[in-house]
Every structure is written in C-alpha cells, then in structure tokens.
Amino acid sequence: MAYAAFRSIGAYVPSKILSNEDLATMVDTSDEWITKRTGIKERHIAADDEFTSDMGVKAAELAIQRSGLDKSEIDMVVCATISPDYFCMPSTATIISTKLGLGNVTAFDISAACTGFVYILSIAKAFIESGMKKNVLIVGAEKLSSITDYTDRGTCILFGDGAGAAMICATDNKDEAIIDVHTGADGTFADLLMTPNGGSGSAHDSLDQEANSCFMQMKGNETFKVAVRTLTKDVIEILQENNIESSAIKHFVPHQANYRIIKAVGDALKLKDEQVVLTVAKYGNTSGASIPMAINDIYEQGKLKSGELMLLDAFGGGLTWGSALVPFSPSK
Numbered sequence: 001m002a003y004a005a006f007r008s009i010g011a012y013v014p015s016k017i018l019s020n021e022d023l024a025t026m027v028d029t030s031d032e033w034i035t036k037r038t039g040i041k042e043r044h045i046a047a048d049d050e051f052t053s054d055m056g057v058k059a060a061e062l063a064i065q066r067s068g069l070d071k072s073e074i075d076m077v078v079c080a081t082i083s084p085d086y087f088c089m090p091s092t093a094t095i096i097s098t099k100l101g102l103g104n105v106t107a108f109d110i111s112a113a114c115t116g117f118v119y120i121l122s123i124a125k126a127f128i129e130s131g132m133k134k135n136v137l138i139v140g141a142e143k144l145s146s147i148t149d150y151t152d153r154g155t156c157i158l159f160g161d162g163a164g165a166a167m168i169c170a171t172d173n174k175d176e177a178i179i180d181v182h183t184g185a186d187g188t189f190a191d192l193l194m195t196p197n198g199g200s201g202s203a204h205d206s207l208d209q210e211a212n213s214c215f216m217q218m219k220g221n222e223t224f225k226v227a228v229r230t231l232t233k234d235v236i237e238i239l240q241e242n243n244i245e246s247s248a249i250k251h252f253v254p255h256q257a258n259y260r261i262i263k264a265v266g267d268a269l270k271l272k273d274e275q276v277v278l279t280v281a282k283y284g285n286t287s288g289a290s291i292p293m294a295i296n297d298i299y300e301q302g303k304l305k306s307g308e309l310m311l312l313d314a315f316g317g318g319l320t321w322g323s324a325l326v327p328f329s330p331s332k
C-alpha cells in the first residue's frame with residue numbers, strides 16, 4: 001500500500017501591509033480594540049492586479065523546488081479557496097497548474113472556507129493511498145480583500161491575503177506517512193459566516209450592487225464560541241483515536257483566526273507556548289492559506305525538522321472543521 005508523505009512547504013505573502021492604525025482611519029475601531037480582541041496587528045493585501053492564482057503559483061513554486069521533484073512528476077493540483085480568480089470557472093487550480101506549466105494534470109478547487117487546507121490534505125492522502133495519484137500539489141490561496149466589506153468593522157479587521165502550498169507524495173515508508181486527517185461539516189450553522197449574495201441563492205432580480213456582491217458576513221460572537229468548542233473537541237478526538245499524547249506534538253498549527261481562540265484550544269490541550277505556532281498578529285485570518293503560511297513560517301525560521309509531528313486544526317464557514325496529524329517528511 002502507498003502512504004502519503006508531507007514532503008515540502010512554501011508560501012507567499014503580498015508586500016502591502018494594512019495595519020490596525022490604517023483600519024482605524026477607515027472604520028470606527030482602534031489598534032487597542034483589535035489587538036485585545038483578536039491578537040491581530042496587521043494583515044497583507046494583494047495588489048489590484050495580483051490574483052489568488054498568482055499568489056498560489058508563487059507559494060507552489062517554492063513547495064515544488066523544496067520537494068526536489070521535477071514539475072513533470074506532479075499529477076494533481078487541488079486548490080482550497082473561497083476567493084477564486086473567477087466565480088465559478090475556470091477553477092483556480094487549473095489556472096495555477098497552467099501558470100506553473102504543468103501540462104495535463106487533474107486540477108480542481110474545493111470550498112471548505114478556513115478548513116480548506118485540511119480538506120485538500122485529506123483529498124491528497126486519499127488519492128495517493130488509493131494508488132490513483134503519486135505527487136499531489138495542494139494550494140491554499142486567498143485574496144480575501146476581494147470579498148471583504150471595508151465598511152463593516154466586525155469583519156474587515158480580521159482578514160488578509162496570502163497563499164501556502166505543499167507537496168504530498170507517495171511513499172512506501174509508513175514512518176513518513178500522514179497519520180490521520182479528520183474532516184467534518186454542519187450546515188445548520190451556515191448563517192454564522194457566509195457570503196449571502198452573488199450565488200444562485202441570492203436575489204437575481206435585484207439591481208442593488210450590495211445584493212450582487214460577494215462580501216462576507218459574520219456573527220462574530222457566536223462564531224467565536226462554536227469555534228472554540230468545535231476545535232477543542234476535534235483535536236482531543238484525533239489525539240485519542242491515534243493514542244498520541246499532546247506532549248508528543250512538536251508543532252500545533254491551528255487556523256489563525258483569533259489569538260483568543262487559539263489560546264483557549266491550546267490551554268484545553270495543556271500545550272506549552274513553544275508548541276503553538278502563531279502568525280495571526282502579522283497575517284490576520286487568511287482562511288484556506290492560513291495553516292500552510294504558518295507551517296512555512298516555522299520552516300523558514302529553521303524550526304521545522306524532518307520527522308517532527310505537526311497537529312493541524314481548522315474551523316470555518318459552512319460550518320466546516322478538520323484536524324490532521326502530520327509528520328514533516330522532506331525527501332532525504
């Protein structure tokens with residue numbers, strides 16, 4: 001049987017910074033309020049002519065180069081995004097694969113909001129373990145600034161742009177394998193976090209621009225409570241099912257939505273500060289890109305070593321959630 005190994009990571013962060021101070025000139029808020037309630041100090045914003053696929057390509061180039069693979073060996077590209085280049089086609093994954101010059105590969109997007117990276121990890125693992133694919137490029141890429149309402153202080157303070165990518169490759173060596181991935185969803189909470197307009201469910205007869213926009217809307221306080229509850233339950237379950245103590249986790253890489261959510265989950269697992277990867281202060285919430293961007297941060301800081309165990313944990317609109325136990329297994 002083939003196993004799936006997490007071989008490499010890459011990320012891209014656009015250069016333009018939107019600070020809390022900048023936001024305080026746009027809506028009724030302050031650096032103090034945002035920092036205290038979220039832990040976010042700044043987020044990065046893509047240029048007008050920089051698309052989600054462009055950021056995904058830059059992250060992917062790094063991940064491919066670090067994997068040591070030739071591009072011709074890649075047989076599938078999956079992109080997690082809620083801010084694709086185009087609603088609804090072509091998929092951002094097909095644009096990324098073409099810009100990378102990959103030729104004939106299977107390519108598609110998935111929509112699982114901030115849990116997107118965990119979902120595409122599970123897809124890559126399943127395709128590899130079934131023997132259908134060997135080298136799967138997974139990309140989480142978001143231009144959330146394109147679906148953020150910068151007049152709504154409840155949401156615009158949270159979100160940023162960026163991309164992260166990883167190569168997931170077949171291996172015979174079970175020690176290198178992704179141990180487990182959990183994914184779940186519950187649509188009864190759909191109204192907590194959604195883009196109510198712009199799809200087949202919205203008012204097509206309306207000429208009102210707002211009704212045709214794809215801006216995110218969120219019930220922040222309720223989302224916060226469900227996030228803490230769901231994230232905590234999910235990581236406890238995946239650790240128990242695999243007989244792994246939280247002390248064995250070298251890097252807990254949670255979705256970077258809010259420092260207080262991450263702290264609550266980390267405390268519930270009795271994790272030490274040095275186990276918890278935090279990037280929320282500098283990137284904000286980049287949805288499907290947030291986990292791979294965080295993994296790339298520790299990789300580039302020299303903190304992620306071969307064989308070290310990561311615990312990924314995410315939560316997002318849908319509602320969706322997921323967690324994964326992933327040893328870092330670069331090519332030897």
Ligand SMILES: CC(C)(COP(=O)(O)OP(=O)(O)OC[C@H]1O[C@@H](n2cnc3c(N)ncnc32)[C@H](O)[C@@H]1OP(=O)(O)O)[C@@H](O)C(=O)NCCC(=O)NCCS
Binds near residue numbers: 037
């Ligand atoms: C959005 C969030 C930061 C708001 O923090 P909160 O502590 O829940 O704040 P509340 O929504 O209860 O609002 C408290 C007050 O602050 C105000 N407020 C909201 N946003 C504000 C802002 N940016 N600046 C200043 N005041 C703000 C509210 O209007 C409210 O005022 P009121 O008491 O006069 O009515 C927090 O709920 C959150 O992070 N939720 C999770 C969001 C998330 O992670 N979403 C993505 C999931 S993947």
